[in-house]
Amino acid sequence: MINSGDTAWLLVATALVLFMTLPGLALFYGGLVRSRNVLSVLMQCFAIAAVVSLLWMVVGYSLVFTDGGAAQAWTGGLSKAFLAGITVESITGTVPESVFAMFQLTFAIITPALIVGAFAERMRFAAMLLFSTLWLLLVYVPVAHWVWGGGWLAQMKFLDFAGGSVVHINAGVAALVAALVIGKRRGFPSQAMTPHNLPAAVTGAGMLWVGWFGFNAGSALAANGSAGMAMLVTHVAAAAGCVAWMAQEWLRFGKPSVLGIVTGMVAGLGTITPASGFVGPGGALAIGLLAGTVCFWATQFIKRRLAIDDSLDVFPVHGVGGIMGTLLTGVFGAAALGGIGHPDGRTIAAQLGVQLIGTVATIVWAGGMTWLLLKVTALVCDLRVTAEEENEGLDLVLHEERGYNITS
Amino acid sequence: MINSGDTAWLLVATALVLFMTLPGLALFYGGLVRSRNVLSVLMQCFAIAAVVSLLWMVVGYSLVFTDGGAAQAWTGGLSKAFLAGITVESITGTVPESVFAMFQLTFAIITPALIVGAFAERMRFAAMLLFSTLWLLLVYVPVAHWVWGGGWLAQMKFLDFAGGSVVHINAGVAALVAALVIGKRRGFPSQAMTPHNLPAAVTGAGMLWVGWFGFNAGSALAANGSAGMAMLVTHVAAAAGCVAWMAQEWLRFGKPSVLGIVTGMVAGLGTITPASGFVGPGGALAIGLLAGTVCFWATQFIKRRLAIDDSLDVFPVHGVGGIMGTLLTGVFGAAALGGIGHPDGRTIAAQLGVQLIGTVATIVWAGGMTWLLLKVTALVCDLRVTAEEENEGLDLVLHEERGYNITS
Amino acid sequence: MINSGDTAWLLVATALVLFMTLPGLALFYGGLVRSRNVLSVLMQCFAIAAVVSLLWMVVGYSLVFTDGGAAQAWTGGLSKAFLAGITVESITGTVPESVFAMFQLTFAIITPALIVGAFAERMRFAAMLLFSTLWLLLVYVPVAHWVWGGGWLAQMKFLDFAGGSVVHINAGVAALVAALVIGKRRGFPSQAMTPHNLPAAVTGAGMLWVGWFGFNAGSALAANGSAGMAMLVTHVAAAAGCVAWMAQEWLRFGKPSVLGIVTGMVAGLGTITPASGFVGPGGALAIGLLAGTVCFWATQFIKRRLAIDDSLDVFPVHGVGGIMGTLLTGVFGAAALGGIGHPDGRTIAAQLGVQLIGTVATIVWAGGMTWLLLKVTALVCDLRVTAEEENEGLDLVLHEERGYNITS
Amino acid sequence: MKLITAIIKPFRLDDVRNALSEVGVNGMTVTEVKGFGRQRGHTELYRGAEYVVDFLPKSKVEVAVSDELVERVIEAITAAARTGKVGDGKIFVTDLHQSLRIRTGETGDNAL
């Protein structure tokens, strides 16, 4: 039966997660690029939101959440393609199925949108659109099925409350591969590529924090104690991520920065995501502090040492955070450490093993498929703009618009 | 009896719809004008929100939602003027009456705020305020009563779930008339009038998308399957509107633009609004695709062919979308087409007839009254600023402020 | 037992109040300073959010909301330090305790963040962080305990629904003292210090309006008639505050401004806060009109007459509004004036006496302690940057970042 | 060659550009500047704090022309920029020692 309180919460959580992408992530990413590319980033986020929504309706939802019969371990079926059979009366758990499908859709939107940060300022729009379509269907959809749709990882009781693997590892690893395949921006890393509008980026970051309550606490699919605790631990991890990253900057560079503190926040949020329904406040504190510290060093390493131009640091923040969080779920989810306890009374070691399997599987699948899909896309159209177009900026070249026209 | 889940949802839906206007619409519109007029647009949105709220309290709510006795077909009564009798205990359906009154108020705010787009960059603030006051009382309030307050259209079982006629046709037609009466901006259409801050406009657009869930799914007045389905179809139509507009631009101009995609989104959202509680996902897809396509061409026609300076394209998007959506409700609401079925088992043709009557009535009333009220306003004060003031910009001339003071 | 509707609402209310600070208040304040200091303001808001969250977890929640035993009149105890004992099952009223603790935390975040407006553009970040930490523990926490945690003011049935004293008087008085101790910005008041980005400030203001529904209606801790009425009166007071401030500007300066109207809104919202669960729409109208008028004159007086550089007018808006609202709660809360009636059938005069005691106590405590804590902070590190650093701007000097890098 | 610098009201820029095209000038460089002069600035009001802003937005148009064009260019600018109100701006003329087109290396009048 429908519970109106649970339904109210899931309606709102859906709005909150969409809000994370539009305008949250769009602003966060848009503010960090140079002003001549700001619209291209916003456009990518909007177009992904639109196209993924239609794909979800057509096959995505069905392939993730219906029974795949013999192939169930690997994929769902097509019985609900075009949302067939979903009516005003359909119910999932205690909420209307329409709301469940919508809530899940918002996760399918934000995941490819996160990858945008890796190839910002140089990828062609058409290639981006084709790649994102393929990626959604061949990376997001299967992994979501494995973990949340009753697939093989679900059968192993792999724990991922709100998308550590499905969203963050997936997007993070894809970002790393995309950065490598598409290549560096002209001038990277010697030339300064400063964020053109940090207040916009910080605004987007604030929206991410708020929206993440829908992401994690919404994943309880009910307005209950589990949702409440998920919100609390999410918040604690975000705050701890802020403080840890700020501390690293203060120690290492002598000055903390606002871009640093919000990046620490995102690291904390991404890392707590898989654990958010399983751990207690103490575990969240540990996870957040680790997230802020480790992701800080991962960013330094990828950007400065390896000089990989994952432009907005998607892998070191989401990828590394997602991996770490998925593994730590196996640790802090244990009742002894303040968590709700592992399934089937498993030990930490046992659960950690399962978590490791899921983590590796996601990394391998996302990494390999992303590489393949980019190569396929490159057969159809150029992946990146020409050097001269890059100089002129994607906004004018690809969209014939300019972001700002501010005169005094 | 009060249902806490329904109440929770309606409290939030109210916040979401207010969010659509402040800051959503304000940013969307504000970003699209030239920088010397940005504050004037924000000011208009804020002042409308404030003044309409007080008008609603004083007579608006009562005139729409109480029984008008003998005149009930045309207008409500005054028994709840000043919200008399609304206490902590008052209930409407399953929610506190205070919440119902607030939810409805947010619709009364956004409707005149939408019109602002038509006369942006030239109307005097005082005239705008007087006109909006009159318009709220003499256009919005009666039409809302006809449709939602038990008036003659409601008695005919005219279907408008969330405001296709009350909000969008009303505002769209008023915008067209206002653009004609007040006249073009100096230099239109020969001179470039480029949006001064597209990232702000896109941010506002993202907020509109999210807020629209409150608008449409909130109109179910409960957290149930109807609300869930309304959210789902709203989202599908928005996404389809994006894709359709983008496709048109790509085909016609060779490049899709971010302003285009968000305009398609608004078109999809405006068009699904009247239908959102009645149609299924398939109907929503059709409605969204039509919205993006037809509103695109309507915009080209009004702006380029007719050279009417409805500055931010309120009529071609909201007016045309509202008309189309109100009519299509009569089509896709049919059970055979995946809808919930028309009232009294009516055929599509029969319901379409009713929808047509409501549409025409709204167009005629909104069009005629808007013309009249602008003429009345013009007797009291100048409608627009002088040519020189237009050059200098409304922000300084009317408000003695400047939007930006950004130095490096 | 947990009520899912109440829980849904409180989960959302929590998100809304966090949204008020991040990005709401951050944008509101950030837009009002000069562009070379915008990041410093955003940084302060983010850092306060992060640090206060951890403090709240460690001792804050416990000190406010647990029983202090013999010292209960003055302070709570430490039994829930580190949120000890809060599990998925813990309940407060009809909601999970995790949600209650989170909701209250968002109030603890915004209160010190409000003070930032007083010392913007000159305070050192390290000093700000130390001061905010001390202030939270020694001003916010005890006063919150007195009023909401069963302390001496609660025992007197002092009425403060959502934080007139705990939040607004506290922050306002602290702001005034901080402005006096830290001193004026170089060049104040002779030199123009114009807001660098009013559209951003207005965007933040819109978010504050929307978020305030969570603040006030959330304080009902349930999705019921009390929450509904709190939302309604909150909205009416905001609208009335807008109109009153606008009218004052129009009369006095000949032109209303957008900064004026949004300041009136904040004044209305701050002033209704303590009263929001007790008064009716009529009382809210009176309170809002008074707020807009009195706070307008207070601002003129403090800034122009006294030439105190409370940079973003925290005291005249929040302090004066909070004082006025706390007192007026004793008036318009009376059943005779449309309120829900005073506790124990008290007369207006009797309740007004209690309200006065609470007001004076908060002013004295916040004023004295703020002074002391700033002096203590000054022993540890410089409170403000050097004159030369002030010229260069806090963003570069303290954070090595620049807000904008917008080229055409 | 001469460098002609005109400080004009921003909304006259399009008119000036057209007028210059008509007298055969095909290039110019424009800078947004702030002007201080006889024209009164405006007042800005922020929560009652009143600031007189003396600096007004102006556009600076720079055109390098051959000596024989100087008079015609000055006339064209004057006609296009004049509103008759205070603040219409100034024209300054300086000698140009040399000019060069970067792309081709052409110098003198050919570079313009």
Added chain:
Amino acid sequence: MKLITAIIKPFRLDDVRNALSEVGVNGMTVTEVKGFGRQRGHTELYRGAEYVVDFLPKSKVEVAVSDELVERVIEAITAAARTGKVGDGKIFVTDLHQSLRIRTGETGDNAL
């Protein structure tokens, strides 16, 4: 007539304007520019990526004056703009061939 161009620190602009008024100059044109010179730029840090920004914000003040005023104007600017720290800026003087007030058509010193 001479055109005096001063590159100064932005926060000294108000002082310079006042100083110029005192010596009887009633008009000037100001441009926000970026200066590169002996003064060290600052470092900016974005997620650990370190950029040295060599260009510093400066204000360029242009004043056209009659020949007899030149010395007084230079002195006034120098006094008002000097902080004694590196980066205080430069003053450049060029010959002004002609000047004209658009509104009235006045030329020469009368145009200033």
Added chain:
Amino acid sequence: MKLITAIIKPFRLDDVRNALSEVGVNGMTVTEVKGFGRQRGHTELYRGAEYVVDFLPKSKVEVAVSDELVERVIEAITAAARTGKVGDGKIFVTDLHQSLRIRTGETGDNAL
């Protein structure tokens, strides 16, 4: 002394600055300007309304140099700014009557 003014494509600014350093120039002032010339502007499309933007973003580099450096500076700028495509920009040279370093009061070549 001469004042050399170069209008260049913005993304060449870093190259030009480096080239100038190499020939021994230690100071310059840069302004963001809009240029109109032979180079075709771009089209912008807003909901189907098509605007041709004739003004293109350019950077104006101003360098005051002693007379003997002029040729070398011109060559350095030309080499660094040239892409060979239309719109590469111009170099203008004017006489500098006087120059002064505000901080020290030094004048002439010493001020540069």
